[in-house]
Amino acid sequence: MESFTQAVSDWYGEHARDLPWRQPGTSPWAVLVSEIMLQQTPVPRVVPAYAAWLTRWPVPAALAADPPAEAVRMWGKLGYPRRALRLHECAVAITDRHAGAVPSTVDELLALPGVGAYTARAVAAFAFGQRQPVVDTNVRRFVARAVQGQADAGPPSTTRDLAAVETLLPAEPARAARFAVAAMEVGAVVCTARTPRCQACPVRPSCAWLRAGRPAYDGPVKVPQRFAGTDRQVRGLLLDVLRGSADPVGAADLDIAWPDAAQRARALDALVADGLIDPLPDGRVALPGDGPPSPRR
Ligand code: SF4
Secondary structure (H helix, E strand, O other): HHHHHHHHHHHHEEEHOOHHHHOOOHHHHHHHHHHHHOOOOOHHHHHHHHHHHHHHHOHHHHHHOOOOHHHHHHHHHOOOOHHHHHHHHHHHHHHHHHOOOOOOOOOHHHHOOOOHHHHHHHHHHHOOOOOOOOOHHHHHHHHHHHOOOOOOOOOOOOHHHHHHHOOOOOOOOOHHHHHHHHHHHHHHHOOOOOOOOHHOOEEEEEEHHHOOOOOOOOOOOOOOOOOOOOOOHHHHHHHHHHHHOOOOOOOOHHHHHOOOOHHHHHHHHHHHHOOOEEEOOOOEOOOOOOOOOOOOO
16 A cells, blocks of 8 residues: 555645645645635635635634624635634634634544534644545545545445545655645546546556446435525525625515525525524614624613
């Protein structure tokens, strides 16, 4: 396995994309921001949002000092805007519990709002150079093919996936962290889902899937999610109206965002339930923390 991990890490040294969160000196906060943005948004859309976010909030305390509404506004079109709220909650927790410094242990990271098994280990490895299995979709697919000889990884299982990658990690933390990011990169740009670029792959000579004759995937099939016309699209449109307004908005402003009243109401309820908007006593709605202060008793 030594030659496998070395080949992946060497390839990374020559071919890695030049991404801003990989620059030397990137702070743990910047790594955390990048990882949360990258969870469900492609790299090209994250790059400018990441830069703008860190220019405005270079440290967690700066974000914690602003209302959550500003985080939702800055999130813009990255999608899945609950991540903006979780990042704001993270900034508050880091400021309150860790004196403004992103914690370094996986357990402490896991205790932060919205930080799951992947993100905690990604920050521990990429920001703090620890030996951690970092497993995203691309790594799962790469390992399934190169090591396990399967066309795809099948349904995720945190325990099984972490164990599969853990066995590949070099013992020395810095080398393990390097392999972790390198495996992600191979999965993202070489061992891609539809058309793996095997000719350019650093582990082509040993790839178990190629050796097995590229057997077809025979596990459970993921059903692609449609977006147009879904409640998720309507939630995004309603949130756009609020982002574009400095003041709370009323029903008339929201009505023009989507014609179906029942779906609009459902989307609005979901946004309220998620804490992404606040209903106000006068019937209008606002981004969280953006409404008029409650009257004192
Ligand atoms: Fe993936 Fe092809 Fe590399 Fe095997 S040789 S790991 S299938 S890119």
